[in-house]
Amino acid sequence: MGWSDEAARAVLGRVFDAAVKAADPRAVLAVHLPEKPAGGRVIVLGAGKSAALMAQAVEAAWPDLPLSGLVVTRYGHAVPTERIEVAESSHPVPDEAGAAAAARLLALAGEAREGDLVLFLVSGGGSSLITLPAPGLTLEELKAVNRALLASGATIHEMNVIRRHLSAISGGRLAAAAHPAVVVTLAISDVPGDDPAVIASGPTVPDPSTFAEARALVAHYRMALPPAAAAHLAAAAEETPKPGDPRLGTPDYRFIATPQMALLAAATEARASGLTPLILGDALEGEARGLGLALAGIARAVRAHGHPLPAPCLLLSGGETTVTIGPDGAGRGGRNTECLLGLAVALEGIPGIWALMGDTDGIDGTEDAAGAVAAPDSLARARAAGLDPRAVLAKHDSYGLFAAIGDLVRTGPTLTNVNDLRAVLVT
Incomplete structure (x- = not known):
């Protein structure tokens, strides 16, 4: 027929x-939650196009648990929440709102103490939504970098190698700030291969890549980066946290939805x-x-x-x-x-x-x-x-x-x- x-x-x-x-967090998130902490606080942080809906799903799964924190999503992607604050910023080109929200996320992670649980909710788009320039760089310079990345033909994996080395929050830096609290990441993957280091540029996992790799990718794709960004990659002053870093331990990273x-x-x-x-x-x-x-x-x-x-x-x-x-x-x-x-x-x-x-x-x-x-x-x-x-x-x-x-x-x-x-x- x-x-x-x-x-x-x-x-x-x-x-x-x-x-x-199949990727709706309201249907799939609850079964992946960790055990409730015995006595410490639960600080919910997050970034991505699904961050607000994920936060709403956490509140629904833990209705009687005191929760606090902040998640950052794309403009127009917010949903109502009661205990977790939702902020919005720009994607795919970052803006000042995203940089300010990223700084707040880093500060909230730094307030975590031993016995606390930091629950990080991550989904696609996080790299742009919480763009926080590394010391010595400006947001305008990172916007120019982002434009160069999007027009280069580089894969998402390659883009994020460069992003992690120009950021103050990516590549494990958020988890390092939360030490010694327990950090659990719930992730919706939007990247080929479901690599945690690539999803939102991996704020809570070690970064296996290096400044040298980032410089090689810039050269390979003949990207015209702002002079300050190129100089930062060349100086390689502070590497991202690597596997084995005691501040990150063994990351507890749980996929709730994947391609x-x-x-x-x-x-x-x-x-x-x-x-x-x-x-x-x-x-x-x-x-x-x-x-x-x-x-x-x-x-x-x-x-x-x-x-x-x-x-x-x-x-x-x-x-x-x-x-x-x-x-x-x-x-x-x-x-x-x-x-x-x-x-x-x-x-x-x-x-x-x-x-x-x-x-x-x-x-x-x-x-x-x-x-x-x-x-x-x-x-x-x-x-x-x-x-x-x-x-x-x-x-x-x-x-x-x-x-x-x-x-x-x-x-x-x-x-x-x-x-x-x-x-x-x-x-």
Whole structure:
């Protein structure tokens, strides 16, 4: 039986919703909480796009326990809390509010004493939301660094090596400030490989990277950093806390949601819809349009040969791609819409293939959409609207194309973030 456009879009929507629901802290956080401290205080600190919702979930799980603390989330991502303060700051470009909040987090950690529990709630976006310049640097200089990182083509792992060495709070420095209190981190991972040192630049875990590695990455990507930032990396005056540092001990780091967990939930929803799911990986990286081309090749093989599995099936993947902006890159678009347009251009309207690609936080890059859907007729409709899909892709204006044909996916902020969800339906 053939699939209608309406049915294909509906199943893709349910799959995306299932992935997001699997990362909702209100549903998954409570079982990961540590034992309540016998006599000390509970200080709740946090940073990330989901920090406020995580704080709300802690309050719901521990309704009678005195709690205090501060979490920092993105503008528009706050939710009501009673005992834990919520502050908002800017993402992806840091601002003064975030720097001030980061300084307060560091000060609150420093007030912790032996017998206290410091519960740190971390999720994607924390690196920007609590940007606190290292001594001798200014926020304006770190903003310039952040712009250089986002335009460089570096992976999130590589970006955070540099960020940790220009920060006063990242790379284990927050946990070091809280010593000798017990520090427990509850994390929602938004990074390929779920590396704790990369999520929000690892404020509570040792940093295995070095100033030398940060300098090498700057040179490799030919980043033009502000002179003061380059000088700070060159001086290498104070390394981040390393594995074995007694102030950090053995970090108690607990994942409450990860990209793989979200993909497994999406796969379960796919089976319920009569599809055979195939998870290609939770950590696919590289240039967004290049990954779109690769996924199109796999979809073609399914249609033509029934390999690596027969249709109807759903090809699922997660991770975080990059978009390297060239001289012609004047358009609007995030990594998900660019990957999706790359796939659509490669498929050129092959029948029976639909795809949805979106960021599980509800915001693809800096736009107001989570991502978009591509259908077999997407390119034809774009051309009918006067758009040249290949030219649009070259200008990185994928948002504009999918907006013009009405195929953007708008969820609003989901208040969680397990990175990107890419679903390719082959019927």
